[in-house]
Amino acid sequence: MFSSRIFKVVCEISPLPIWLFSGTCSDDQVLKKIYWNPNCTHIINWRGSLNRVPWNFSQSVKKIWFPFFFTFCIFPTLKRQLAPLRRCAFDLLQEHLGQRKKKGPHDILEIGIADGDNLPYYPDNSSLIALDPSEDFEELLKNNLKKHPQIMFKRKVTAMGENMVGVEDASVDVVVSTYVLCSVKDVRSVLKEVKRVLKPGGKFLFLEHVSYPKSEWNFLIQFLAAPVWRIYFGKCTINRNTGEEIQKAGFSNVEQETKYNKNVWLYMRPQIVGVATK
Numbered sequence: 001m002f003s004s005r006i007f008k009v010v011c012e013i014s015p016l017p018i019w020l021f022s023g024t025c026s027d028d029q030v031l032k033k034i035y036w037n038p039n040c041t042h043i044i045n046w047r048g049s050l051n052r053v054p055w056n057f058s059q060s061v062k063k064i065w066f067p068f069f070f071t072f073c074i075f076p077t078l079k080r081q082l083a084p085l086r087r088c089a090f091d092l093l094q095e096h097l098g099q100r101k102k103k104g105p106h107d108i109l110e111i112g113i114a115d116g117d118n119l120p121y122y123p124d125n126s127s128l129i130a131l132d133p134s135e136d137f138e139e140l141l142k143n144n145l146k147k148h149p150q151i152m153f154k155r156k157v158t159a160m161g162e163n164m165v166g167v168e169d170a171s172v173d174v175v176v177s178t179y180v181l182c183s184v185k186d187v188r189s190v191l192k193e194v195k196r197v198l199k200p201g202g203k204f205l206f207l208e209h210v211s212y213p214k215s216e217w218n219f220l221i222q223f224l225a226a227p228v229w230r231i232y233f234g235k236c237t238i239n240r241n242t243g244e245e246i247q248k249a250g251f252s253n254v255e256q257e258t259k260y261n262k263n264v265w266l267y268m269r270p271q272i273v274g275v276a277t278k
């Protein structure tokens with residue numbers, strides 16, 4: 001019991017030591033920008049000395065250990081942890097779609113779809129446009145779509161959420177975004193684009209992990225871990241106030257709930273789930 005608690009704590013804070021030993025990397029400028037202020041100089045110097053010693057070790061860790069660790073340990077665990085939250089989000093969408101009387105299929109645009117982890121939760125009569133700047137997941141997405149024949153797949157758009165070229169104005173009933181706004185360059189531009197492509201009264205379903213309130217200790221842990229997290233998790237920013245941005249984006253109504261699900265890794269907590277109406 002005691003050892004499993006220790007294990008849990010070690011897992012929770014593990015990115016902190018990884019940060020210390022992670023060596024110089026392409027994103028070092030980001031680290032410096034964040035920590036380069038007179039009060040933090042000693043942290044950089046201390047970290048700089050540490051870097052020289054484990055340099056070779058840290059390079060092989062990044063090249064070999066991390067891809068393996070994330071593909072086979074972190075991602076499957078996260079998928080399990082996040083499944084109930086996805087269910088909850090799509091149940092909420094279903095409630096909102098009930099208010100929109102519609103005979104034909106729901107035209108849905110999912111931004112940052114990756115390999116399609118949300119497909120099992122889609123409403124039966126869905127017609128889907130998938131958007132993602134990355135082409136790496138396309139094969140996996142195709143395979144996943146085959147398992148969900150109830151979804152009418154229209155096309156994949158390779159574009160950024162900030163500039164959804166190829167998606168017309170007022171053309172979709174629903175935009176779905178799950179765990180995407182943490183990684184985009186400019187949340188406000190993405191939300192502007194979401195509003196542009198939604199039909200009047202259209203719904204924006206969001207499920208995102210956000211920053212802890214500043215008054216909590218976990219905020220500090222997130223703040224310290226954020227630079228290394230960005231490096232290893234595709235520029236994902238764990239301490240972003242996405243909820244506030246959505247509230248300020250000019251939707252006619254925003255229904256939003258914050259969930260502190262203890263089964264989810266500290267860095268992915270809390271989570272906001274909600275539906276904004278254009």
Ligand SMILES: C[S@@+](CC[C@H](N)C(=O)[O-])C[C@H]1O[C@@H](n2cnc3c(N)ncnc32)[C@H](O)[C@@H]1O
Nearest residue numbers: 112113114117134160161178179180183184185
């Ligand atoms: C953490 S994954 C989330 C994948 C999926 N939505 C889910 O719920 O599991 C983030 C996804 O957002 C995509 N992405 C990154 N930057 C983006 C941007 N600016 N606009 C749209 N998608 C982006 C990535 O390619 C990746 O597929």
